[in-house]
Amino acid sequence: MRRLVDTLLVIAVLVAAWQVLHWVAGDALTSPAGxxxxxxxxxxxxxxxxxVRETGTAFGYSLGLAVIGGLAVGLTLGLNRTxxxxxxxxxxxxxxxxxxxxxxxxxxxxxxxxxxKVAFGTIHGIVPVIIFSMNAVRKLPPIYxxxxxxxxxxxxxxxxxxxxxxxxxxxxxxxxxxxxxxxxGVLIGEMFASQRGLGFLxxxxxxxxxVDTMVAVILILAVVAVCANAALLALNRRLHQGxx
Amino acid sequence: xxxxHMRVVPxxxxxxxxxxxxxxxxxxxxxxxxxxxxxxLSLRRGEFYAVIGPSGCGKSTLLDVLSGLSPPTTGExxxxxxxxxxxxxxGIGIVFQEDAxxxxxxxxxxxxxxxRQGGVDGAEIDRRTDYALAFMGLRDFARAYPPQLSxxxxxxxxxxxxxxxxPRLILLDxxxxxxxxxxxxxxxxxLLRLWRETKATVMLIxxxxxxxxxxSDRIGVMSARPGLILAEIETGWSRDRDSTIASDPAFxxxxxxxxxxxxxxxxxxxxxxxxx
Ligand SMILES: Nc1ncnc2c1ncn2[C@@H]1O[C@H](COP(=O)(O)OP(=O)(O)OP(=O)(O)O)[C@@H](O)[C@H]1O
Ligand SMILES: [Mg+2]
Numbered sequence: 001m002r003r004l005v006d007t008l009l010v011i012a013v014l015v016a017a018w019q020v021l022h023w024v025a026g027d028a029l030t031s032p033a034g035x036x037x038x039x040x041x042x043x044x045x046x047x048x049x050x051x052v053r054e055t056g057t058a059f060g061y062s063l064g065l066a067v068i069g070g071l072a073v074g075l076t077l078g079l080n081r082t083x084x085x086x087x088x089x090x091x092x093x094x095x096x097x098x099x100x101x102x103x104x105x106x107x108x109x110x111x112x113x114x115x116x117k118v119a120f121g122t123i124h125g126i127v128p129v130i131i132f133s134m135n136a137v138r139k140l141p142p143i144y145x146x147x148x149x150x151x152x153x154x155x156x157x158x159x160x161x162x163x164x165x166x167x168x169x170x171x172x173x174x175x176x177x178x179x180x181x182x183x184x185g186v187l188i189g190e191m192f193a194s195q196r197g198l199g200f201l202x203x204x205x206x207x208x209x210x211v212d213t214m215v216a217v218i219l220i221l222a223v224v225a226v227c228a229n230a231a232l233l234a235l236n237r238r239l240h241q242g243x244x
Numbered sequence: 245x246x247x248x249h250m251r252v253v254p255x256x257x258x259x260x261x262x263x264x265x266x267x268x269x270x271x272x273x274x275x276x277x278x279x280x281x282x283x284x285l286s287l288r289r290g291e292f293y294a295v296i297g298p299s300g301c302g303k304s305t306l307l308d309v310l311s312g313l314s315p316p317t318t319g320e321x322x323x324x325x326x327x328x329x330x331x332x333x334x335g336i337g338i339v340f341q342e343d344a345x346x347x348x349x350x351x352x353x354x355x356x357x358x359x360r361q362g363g364v365d366g367a368e369i370d371r372r373t374d375y376a377l378a379f380m381g382l383r384d385f386a387r388a389y390p391p392q393l394s395x396x397x398x399x400x401x402x403x404x405x406x407x408x409x410x411p412r413l414i415l416l417d418x419x420x421x422x423x424x425x426x427x428x429x430x431x432x433x434x435l436l437r438l439w440r441e442t443k444a445t446v447m448l449i450x451x452x453x454x455x456x457x458x459x460s461d462r463i464g465v466m467s468a469r470p471g472l473i474l475a476e477i478e479t480g481w482s483r484d485r486d487s488t489i490a491s492d493p494a495f496x497x498x499x500x501x502x503x504x505x506x507x508x509x510x511x512x513x514x515x516x517x518x519x520x
Contacts, residue, residue, distance in 0.1 A: 141342075143340060143342045143343070143344045144344070144346065146313060146340065146344070147338075147340065147344040147346075147402075149313060149331070149332060150311065150313065150332050150336075150337070150338040150340075151332075151357065151358035151361075151405075151409065152331065152332055152334065152358075152361075153361065154361075157361060161357075162346070165346075165348045165349075166346070166348065168348070
């Protein structure tokens with residue numbers, strides 16, 4: 001209850017700040033009410049959901065690749081002490097590298113379209129998944145692995161039945177960040193390399209000085225991202241509680 | 245099938261260490277930590293063997309090497325006539341010094357954990373798990389998670405998890421370390437009951453003189469690091485003993501014998517000098 005009130009309060013403050021900004025900036029930023037109206041109109045139009053589906057498809061592929069690839073690499077590295085101490089600084093520098101610099105290469109390799117977007121989303125999302133799952137495994141109390149070995153678990157069972165569940169709270173933290181960054185990557189990809197999708201819609205609106213549409217799409221994306229993040233955060237909190 | 249090269253081990257020897265040492269390599273390529281040995285040790289089939297020694301003398305290392313969890317630096321380890329390699333052989337069960345219960349599983353799932361790898365059918369898993377829950381007094385906590393339990397109960401979960409695998413050799417590393425004195429006595433009696441019922445060979449690592457004197461058939465006394473077996477003491481208790489033998493005059497004699505062997509070693513272990 002307390003949390004709900006706090007959340008509503010934060011939203012109210014944000015909307016108020018937005019309104020003030022609108023008064024200051026004038027037409028450069030649509031008002032909250034105007035944005036909501038435009039968003040409603042968009043959602044009732046006939047092209048909008050096509051763009052959503054486009055973005056959703058690219059996001060789905062990217063997230064799948066980022067999660068599966070990230071877990072496979074992260075868990076493997078985490079179980080190998082030497083490999084993970086070598087990989088960690090490299091991964092952290094890749095993580096902090098502005099990925100836009102890789103953009104020309106991706107375009108050259110994948111061309112315009114879905115695969116470029118997916119590649120872009122994946123490279124954004126996979127690194128935090130790798131880093132978090134690797135560190136989660138490295139931090140595991142060695143006694144869990146010793147106990148598993150004493151019960152003669154095969155290496156695969158050890159990962160499936162001990163490493164993953166023991167590291168799950170940390171892994172979910174990585175997934176949460178991976179989720180946001182994958183979405184970001186896909187949208188950036190769409191802004192440059194696509195004629196469809198929500199990223200394209202934003203870019204197109206900017207090109208046509210259609211501030212209302214631009215802000216409306218951003219609002220819709222923000223709401224979706226915040227809700228997804230909250231859901232993962234709740235899951236995370238529950239898992240962390242279970243572990244202590 | 246025995247290869248002709250294999251050392252001839254008498255039939256009543258269940259596990260054997262011959263000339264075993266263990267040196268933990270140093271990270272920087274230095275000389276490393278010489279933790280154990282050389283140790284020669286034979287566990288007889290069905291006996292209750294206690295290992296006692298000052299802290300840090302290599303008791304847990306001895307357990308690791310005997311069970312195949314870590315390789316000996318020199319020497320060889322044999323279990324049931326076969327050399328022990330890099331894996332824990334079937335038939336050995338371990339209860340660790342640290343809390344090794346899995347916090348993400350219920351007590352019940354913890355206990356059934358080792359059985360759920362194929363080979364044992366579901367009904368049999370349930371039967372053995374129910375029995376272990378009852379035996380260890382955990383029936384009311386079957387659906388609790390380990391973090392909700394006391395340290396002593398978590399240790400019982402670990403003991404139960406090892407028991408359901410029906411090991412022929414049970415290695416216990418200070419399993420009662422976290423318990424108060426009265427509970428230790430009761431758990432000791434339980435352990436004796438279990439040993440009688442399962443007819444398994446038991447090796448119990450402890451640093452408590454009375455525990456070693458009360459529970460075991462034989463006691464191996466270890467020196468300060470690098471741990472050597474200084475002496476082996478036969479207690480001569482009957483198989484149906486329990487903690488009431490503490491009032492037996494022989495108990496006092498064994499305990500003081502142990503202390504006279506251990507006193508100097510324990511002082512060495514804490515880095516002091518023996519003052520009299
Ligand atoms: N993985 C390791 N790497 C380096 N040194 C180790 C390692 N494990 C143990 N040692 C060292 O080897 C020695 C023996 O350790 P061990 O844990 O076998 O002693 P212990 O008799 O079980 O001690 P305690 O009574 O505290 O349980 C100690 O000096 C310890 O610091
Ligand atoms: Mg120890």
